[in-house]
Amino acid sequence: xxxxxxxxxxxxxxxxxxxxxxxxxxxxxxxxxxxxxxxxxxxxxxxxxxxxxxxxxxxxxxxxxxxxxxxxxxxxxxxxx
Numbered sequence: 120x121x122x123x124x125x126x127x128x129x130x131x132x133x134x135x136x137x138x139x140x141x142x143x144x145x146x147x148x149x150x151x152x153x154x155x156x157x158x159x160x161x162x163x164x165x166x167x168x169x170x171x172x173x174x175x176x177x178x179x180x181x182x183x184x185x186x187x188x189x190x191x192x193x194x195x196x197x198x199x200x
Contacts, residue, residue: 125165132158145191153184 135155142148156179163172 121165125162128158128162128165132162146188149184149187149191152187153180156180156183 132155135151135158139148139151139155142151156175160172160176160180163169163175
């Protein structure tokens with residue numbers, strides 16, 4: 120394993136996690152969460168856990184992100200703020 124690559128991915132994961140909880144737009148938070156899941160997939164693959172990486176890519180970055188985006192588009196706002 121290349122430790123510089125691991126450190127870069129870890130820093131990006133932390134940045135995405137902080138950005139996800141601080142952004143006010145739900146769609147932007149969902150997209151950042153999808154990027155977070157994809158970066159976790161890369162981190163798992165780098166550590167040699169290919170089965171966990173594949174599951175994270177399909178469920179975390181793929182299906183969950185699509186379901187979150189679909190839920191956001193199907194809901195309506197009740198307030199004008």
